[in-house]
Amino acid sequence: MVYAVITIRGVVQGVGFRPFIKRLADKFNLKGIVYNRTGSVLIEVNGTKPQINNFKGSILKEKPPAAFISKITIEYPEKQKLFKDFLIIKSKSFYEPKVVPPDLKICDDCKKELFAPENRRYLYPFINCTNCGPRFSIILNTPYDRKNTTMKKFKMCDLCQKEYKDVLNRRFHAEPNACSKCGPEVFLKGKNKKILKGYNAILKAKELLKKGKIIAIKGIGGFHLACDATNNEAVLGLKIRKKRSNKPLAIMTDSIDKIKKFAYVSDFEKDLLTSTAAPIVLLKKKNSKILSDEIAKNIDKIGVFLPYTPLHYLLFDNDILALVMTSGNIAEEPIQHINEECFRNLFNIADYFLYHNRDINIPVDDSVIKPYSINKKTDNFVFIRRSRGYVPVRIDTGIKTSKNILGAGALLKNTICLLDKSGAIMSQHIGDLENERVFKYYKQTIDDFLRFYEIKPEIIARDLHPDFLSSVYAEKLASVYKIKTLKIQHHYAHLLSCLAENNFYKKAIGVVFDGTGLGDDGNIWGGEFIIGDFKEYKRLAHFKYKKLPGGDKANRENYRMAISFLSEFLSKKEINKLYPDKDVDLILSMIERSINTPLTSSVGRIFDAVSSILNICHTATYEAEGPMLLESIANDFKGRLKIYDYDISQNNEIFEIDVKPMFINILCDLKKQNKKFIAASFHYTMAHIILDVAGLLHNKTKIKDIALSGGVFQNTLLLSQTINLLKKNKFNVLLHRKLSPNDSSIAFGQAVYAAFNS
Ligand SMILES: [Zn+2]
Ligand SMILES: [Zn+2]
Numbered sequence: 001m002v003y004a005v006i007t008i009r010g011v012v013q014g015v016g017f018r019p020f021i022k023r024l025a026d027k028f029n030l031k032g033i034v035y036n037r038t039g040s041v042l043i044e045v046n047g048t049k050p051q052i053n054n055f056k057g058s059i060l061k062e063k064p065p066a067a068f069i070s071k072i073t074i075e076y077p078e079k080q081k082l083f084k085d086f087l088i089i090k091s092k093s094f095y096e097p098k099v100v101p102p103d104l105k106i107c108d109d110c111k112k113e114l115f116a117p118e119n120r121r122y123l124y125p126f127i128n129c130t131n132c133g134p135r136f137s138i139i140l141n142t143p144y145d146r147k148n149t150t151m152k153k154f155k156m157c158d159l160c161q162k163e164y165k166d167v168l169n170r171r172f173h174a175e176p177n178a179c180s181k182c183g184p185e186v187f188l189k190g191k192n193k194k195i196l197k198g199y200n201a202i203l204k205a206k207e208l209l210k211k212g213k214i215i216a217i218k219g220i221g222g223f224h225l226a227c228d229a230t231n232n233e234a235v236l237g238l239k240i241r242k243k244r245s246n247k248p249l250a251i252m253t254d255s256i257d258k259i260k261k262f263a264y265v266s267d268f269e270k271d272l273l274t275s276t277a278a279p280i281v282l283l284k285k286k287n288s289k290i291l292s293d294e295i296a297k298n299i300d301k302i303g304v305f306l307p308y309t310p311l312h313y314l315l316f317d318n319d320i321l322a323l324v325m326t327s328g329n330i331a332e333e334p335i336q337h338i339n340e341e342c343f344r345n346l347f348n349i350a351d352y353f354l355y356h357n358r359d360i361n362i363p364v365d366d367s368v369i370k371p372y373s374i375n376k377k378t379d380n381f382v383f384i385r386r387s388r389g390y391v392p393v394r395i396d397t398g399i400k401t402s403k404n405i406l407g408a409g410a411l412l413k414n415t416i417c418l419l420d421k422s423g424a425i426m427s428q429h430i431g432d433l434e435n436e437r438v439f440k441y442y443k444q445t446i447d448d449f450l451r452f453y454e455i456k457p458e459i460i461a462r463d464l465h466p467d468f469l470s471s472v473y474a475e476k477l478a479s480v481y482k483i484k485t486l487k488i489q490h491h492y493a494h495l496l497s498c499l500a501e502n503n504f505y506k507k508a509i510g511v512v513f514d515g516t517g518l519g520d521d522g523n524i525w526g527g528e529f530i531i532g533d534f535k536e537y538k539r540l541a542h543f544k545y546k547k548l549p550g551g552d553k554a555n556r557e558n559y560r561m562a563i564s565f566l567s568e569f570l571s572k573k574e575i576n577k578l579y580p581d582k583d584v585d586l587i588l589s590m591i592e593r594s595i596n597t598p599l600t601s602s603v604g605r606i607f608d609a610v611s612s613i614l615n616i617c618h619t620a621t622y623e624a625e626g627p628m629l630l631e632s633i634a635n636d637f638k639g640r641l642k643i644y645d646y647d648i649s650q651n652n653e654i655f656e657i658d659v660k661p662m663f664i665n666i667l668c669d670l671k672k673q674n675k676k677f678i679a680a681s682f683h684y685t686m687a688h689i690i691l692d693v694a695g696l697l698h699n700k701t702k703i704k705d706i707a708l709s710g711g712v713f714q715n716t717l718l719l720s721q722t723i724n725l726l727k728k729n730k731f732n733v734l735l736h737r738k739l740s741p742n743d744s745s746i747a748f749g750q751a752v753y754a755a756f757n758s
Pocket of ligand 1: 106107108109110111127128129130131132133
């Protein structure tokens, strides 16, 4: 018999880890204790060495679905301890950071019980256990306990209470534990007063979906708008009512086999789909024509997810192949999550409402993931949106800070970040702050997070732009708390977020491509090569400034930027011929006289311009529509690619890339080549520009570490081409894996900067 100390690091707190260890130890007949210590779980046991090794093996194999073990070690200290029992210990002597667990999809055990007629929760749409169910979305306060969740209004029946108290039960301290006797109920109502309840409500909803009706369905983080994905009329109706432009809609179906009828699924993609977060995964469409064409028009991918609540599962049967499940919100507003508000606000969109009385306190959107392949192997992904299922799991930055820091985030696709001695916590996706309701939601989220984690901010990091609502609010908060703010340039924050995510603390070259960010010189940056570490940065190269006719207007009206590029080598007459229905003369005179034409180095705008010149998208009906369509048709091209011309010159020690020659080439090619070839060659050219500039910067600085960040790198064709080229040339490429490359990770970059500079 020996005495051993097992240390487990990773996501091991707030996921039912200690009760799991207790059950396992009992099974192995081991005596000892288990407790939390900052960021890890410690187990002290007596047993034989083989027993302890088998125990370790089982921990790794059988761990709770939501747990992630990054490291497990066994030590055999000389000083022995002897135990009589195996106990879960509350650790008083160590600082235990507050934990708010993420929402988890229904687990396999609960799913089995849901469909087992002999089970007391047969067909009960709120079945859950310690391994699954709502968490973050129902929390009112910390610690995460039933009384601090929206489940507090339901008193557990004797049977549920018994499970909840039994350490050997799968429902030991499952805070949302419930059954049909004591828990939440589901309801269905139309526009009149008639209300159905329980399983009958679900059966009726299924029948209505099959008839082509649109139903608002309450999930974990908010309402979805659902309809039969194979019914073209229903899908079109939903799009028209939602005024959703051409933006692709997400699809839910209940098995991988069903997905394979309309999309390709690799093993890697299957793992993503079936993970506890159950994100929407963008899959390559099959040419099957089973689903409505309206779902993802002109895009080669389709967003698919599996049911993640018991209620979702109960909506499917053999007659329902797939449902459209799009966020139940209006335009850019936050997702609807409160019953009464939803009835009112979605009244003109939904025919029926399938809702329940388990309140959602925190609205959380679905997460979206885009897998991609390097060298034909699909084993990478980027986050398009990181929200439900992933937040608010702490991100281990390896940064030692004694300060409590709040990162206020960017203006668009905002999230906030708290950084303290226990790591970084990212909020759910909040959205574009210019929308009034989103801004309210932003302020609420900051309040919630500071309260949940009992953090009093000591420094607030914000964007350089003084007028961003996040900056304005950061200043306001700072004066309330009587603390100071730090200002961080947008693209520098991008670079730092990528470096910190990779625990990389040396100088690196940052390639940061996106739509818009205020630069140090007052111009709009977005095609930047910067070199920096956590102390300082320098801009060493960028795309040559071009005029952005109409300012913000040009962010959606792609033809404006196209005309700006074309005006450098075409006559007024020639441009008018290309754009007969646009006010070319006005735009040209704006450019000529520099009226409302801010200067930009944005790569996002280059993609916009190309999409317009190829006649793919002149005016975007949703953000980045042009670039998405461009990527989609480029993916369709198989064959030899061309590298278009571009110039790199040096101006005051700074390299400037001019893509004017590329636009001349593209216009020429338009007469003789197909668009797929041009689009693919354009992507390839952009990747070569990155490689060329990286080479120049390496010559200058000897640095071989390159971080890729910014929303443009959600374009996985550009991303994979760039990674391939850089790796072939022996660069060390740093990528976003835990966070999205887009503006949602700005808050994280801001916060880590503050950690090093305060
Ligand atoms: Zn479960
Ligand atoms: Zn009960």
